[in-house]
Amino acid sequence: MANTHVTKRAKYKTTIKDPGTPGTLRMTFEKILFVPHNPKSAGKLDVEFRYIKGQKHTKEGSNKPPWLNLTNNQNGIFIFEFENYSDLQECRDFVGKVLAKGGEVSEKPTVAYPDEQLSAAEMELRIKLLQEDSELQKLHKQFVLSGVLTETEFWATRKKLLDREASKKTKQRLGFKSAMISDIKPSTDGRTNKVTFNLTPEVILQIFAEKPAVHRAFLSYVPNKMSERTFWTKYFRAEYLHSTKNSIAAAAEAAEDEELAVFLKQDDILASEARKKIRRVDPTLDMEADEGDDYTHLPDHGILREGSKEMTESQNELYKRSLSQDINRHAAVVLEGRAVDVELEDTKAVAEALAQSKQKSSNKGESDGDTSRERLDRLSRMTEIEDLQGPNTLPLAPLCIKDPRDYFDSQQANALRSSGDALGEIEQIKCGLSTQEVYGSLRESISSIKAMGLKEPIVKPEVAHQVFDALTNSISNTKYHIGKNPQESVLDRLPRKTKEELLHHWTSILELLKHFWASYPITTTYLYVKVNRLKDAMSNIYPQLEEIKGSVPSELRHQVSLLVRPMHQALDAAIQHYEASMQKRSAQSGERPNGYV
């Protein structure tokens, strides 16, 4: 790590309103040291980092001065006001690193860890996760800070958590505004006839998306042929001409200025796009096909002047654009959503990004040939009359386990009952097959998957349903057996403190076991050290469990011991395995003269 400490000038405040003591802030991996400039004044501070729980800071651009707010585990706060934001940022990053790597730093590593370069964003994400989930935080504190697990190891088993968080951030993309572009009203200065348009990159992107011809013109004209400013001036000139609805004037102006004409003409790109899109339209509303089939309305056939059909002027048609067209186009663009996901700053960048994304989507549109298939599917879905149909599928209730503990509690309690009385049926199912049969069916299904690929659905709904039933039918049963009140589980009858402790032990044992078993087979010294550490941590749990047992009232002791028993068993198994493998190892290493531990 490049910096092992940070030193900045800052003011230290005990509360928000405190004007603060000026001084020097020095942060190392171990502690935070604040020395006031005035040696006499109070406010000298010397805190160890491991007591610091979290940090907050003011945002740049807000009106607040650059503050860093550290909280310790007793909910005390330390506020530092920096001279500028860059100082704040540096300190903030440093604190972030230290908070996240607390464990590593406090204990001198015996072996070299695979070095981990963490970006600030990842760090923040981890901190955020810890803050949101108190249980996770507890575990983190217990194992990482005490050095049983390293930071990396701890998070390695939670990659999914990190990924999901990361993906969630990018998922939601801002759409276009519902307001039309023509709603951009200019501001006047009130004295002259000059008007000023305020264009933001946001608006420009919208203009480009709705008017591909303007987009194309921008790419080809700016900045070679004209400046961006003239470009937009011309654009709004054209818009003004449209708004006057005087197509003759528009035609006249267009004849004089060919660049202006680009804006005034009908958008030819839109027209060609429309022709492409019409092929993918739902056949149940393809009115263009009707036109192709309509021989009554040959030109000059049928009834013309009937009121419903209006005459259109063919002159100046080129420069006429109706509001309805604009509205349709606008709504289509809003519906399509924003294709570009760049930081909007520069018009040029916006224009190019849009061009790229269009290229991509048009390539994609050409490549997928099964649109007709989709069209047909849609058609058949549209034709079915839904309520004449009998119920065609099994009524499905979407699975929603709000609290997984609910499920595992009941399974736990299942074991609590003397094993054997109610489990008869399940065992029957289990024992119905011999090993060969199981093996055979497994082989069969694998080969069928190989031959045909995965089917949809992968598991037959009936089978899934059966398995699910078998697994869950005891949930309600158990609840019924244990407490008459369905909300009450075994754990609820224990004192609150005991319950929490038990649960905490469960999770921490699970965490340890997870890491423990994942370390086998031991191939590197790193793993060897890790297993040792884990084993020590596990053996520490035994007395704690005993202690819990001892602390509960006698009438509950039996139940607690029943609850504790599986934990014991799991730990025993792990330690047994550890010892066995140690023996093997020492037997091997015995041959070596100076066997390393």
Place this chain on the structure above:
Amino acid sequence: MKFQIEDVTVYFPYDYIYPEQYSYMIELKRALDAKGHCLLEMPTGTGKTIALLSLITSYSLSKPQTPIKLIYCTRTVHEMEKTLAELKLLHNYQIKHLGPQARILAIGLSSRKNLCVNPTVLAAENRDSVDAGCRKLTASWVRAMAAENPNVPTCQFFENYERAASAAVVPPGVYTLQDLRVFGKEKGWCPYFLARHMVQFANVVVYSYQYLLDPKVAGIISKEMQKESVVVFDEAHNIDNVCIEALSVSVRRQTLEGATRNLNRISQEIDRFKATDASRLRAEYNRLVEGLALRGNLPITDNWLSNPALPDDILKEAVPGNIRRAEHFLHVLRRLVQYLRGRLDTENVEKENPVSFVASINSHAGIDQKTLKFCYDRLHSLMLTLEITDTDEFLHIQTICDFATLVGTYGRGFSIIIEPFDERMPHIPDPILQLSCHDASLAIKPVFDRFQSVVITSGTLSPIDLYPRLLNFHPVVSRSFTMSLTRDCICPMVLTRGSDQLPVSTKFDMRSDPGVVRNYGKLLLEMVSVVPDGIVCFFVSYSYMDGIINTWNDSGILKEIMQHKLVFIETQDVVETTLALDNYRRACDCGRGAVFFSVARGKVAEGIDFDRHYGRLVIMFGVPFQYTLSKILLARLEYLRDTFQIKEGDFLTFDALRQAAQCVGRVIRSKADYGMMIFADKRYSRHDKRSKLPSWILSHLRDVNLNLSTDMALHIAKEFLRKMAQPYEKIGGSGRKTLLSEEDLEKDGRWRHG
């Protein structure tokens, strides 16, 4: 499910059936048994189409010795696709239960534009260019030339189809247009000509109205259909308009100019042929002496739009001598164009009947009635002789000949109206000469005569006794069904006032009143904030819609609406409207919600469904009366009064209300669906208007909902939506069942027989 209606086992592809579908089938079967025509009105959203299809196919399955053919006419191509999709569902079901004996062949037929798979031809912009492009590659003389000179391009698909000859058949099954294209591509056969060929053998043919009603098209496509066919006109509430449009022609200055150009070109061609191949023109002359029988043995690709008059009206006689020679015919046409040009140069509106018009042509241009009558066929023959393939260039002269033939054939039921300018734009001279048909029965008469059963059905045929009069036929069954509802899933309301209690209406003197426009805007604004998913608005005309949208845009109402829902608008451009509709559906699908602005009598109102979440509310702004100052409409009203004793006002109201009902009826598809309908005009509260609405709407229009203001309507809408969100029993309450299962029907059957 399958069940018994008397001696017919009906296969129905669903587990349940609505009681009205069941009684619909019973009535339909009676009509089939009686081999007569029938008129059936059943509300939209009760599965008419599937009931019809399943009864008729089951009927012909149960009588294998006398199979009947089903000719199913839809108004639009997308309805055709939908019908075929339903038929596919039914067919699969029948095959599952009956095995291979249930196999039928069902095909959809459309123009080259929709069926062609040749990429070079398809690249053309519009229908006529596609037709011409096809002819350029497939006309008999082009192919003859290509046989000698391999550099002459032909269409590979057509050549393959020809080569396969009688082997080119479509195996049984249900083919949508898309399926036909795919099949054609696979085999390398031209789907268009294949479909044309298969029409004769298919058990079910689905195509658009005009293939039967418009003599130009029907002459080619439908002439070989057997008498033992059932013809169904679905969504037939506008059938009278289709009929009169099929026989109406108008001529404008541009038409005449174009026709003159065409004539010059033809005359050049004649000169060329005289120089190179005079024998050809002589051969034509000889053929014409023998009469027009030539049509029968023309190669399929040389067929062109047929004679605009009805087949029986053209006698099988020889073409009059004075137009047998090509030059003479050309002179006749030039004189006719000259005469029409003179008639267009008028200062006043003129109205004439065909008889006096023909007399005047005779005296001024020296063309007699019989010559006029043969114009179209003579032109056709000439163009074939001259080997003209770019027929799309010759539309103008075709129009003139159409006109001549029609005016020479019919003495009554038509009038000729010449207007020097459009009423609404008197300062722009735009003369137009219109031959307008007033009698809908003329075009449909051959259909009634030729086929044993014709079924006319729609969601709105009220008043049901009017249609037999308009179309001049005698139905053996004429019934109107109501809808049995499980719950009150439709909620019609009449809104007469805005929140400020001022009346709203699109009456001519009120429609541009800013107060009315604002109140309409406020109504929509309130509704978009409470109604989920899709809302559809119908306006009385394009110009009114444009005006009101512009006003809303200026006053900021539109912007506020956009904050709640995306806005899409029907325009006169079909492509744009189709894309707007597609986007509208996607906006409803994804939950964003949208409003669609459309026009009554427009293309969208005619055929697009806004079922389920695509339309939870439909607002009809105003009463969609026809443009009453139109000369054509006045002439038609006069004709109706004189011939059928139908009062003008009655007809106008009937016409407006059937359009309104049609618009609002688009929101319901099944009984699980629900939707609200707001009639926003004070005139709807009057009894004489309201009573013209179909009974299934009237029965849900409660008296308290007859005179609402915006705030009251909003309250009702909220209540209604909340009620509809509750779960309900699909089968219906204890009182009467709204869904019947197989057992229910069995019981019913026993009761009927016992």
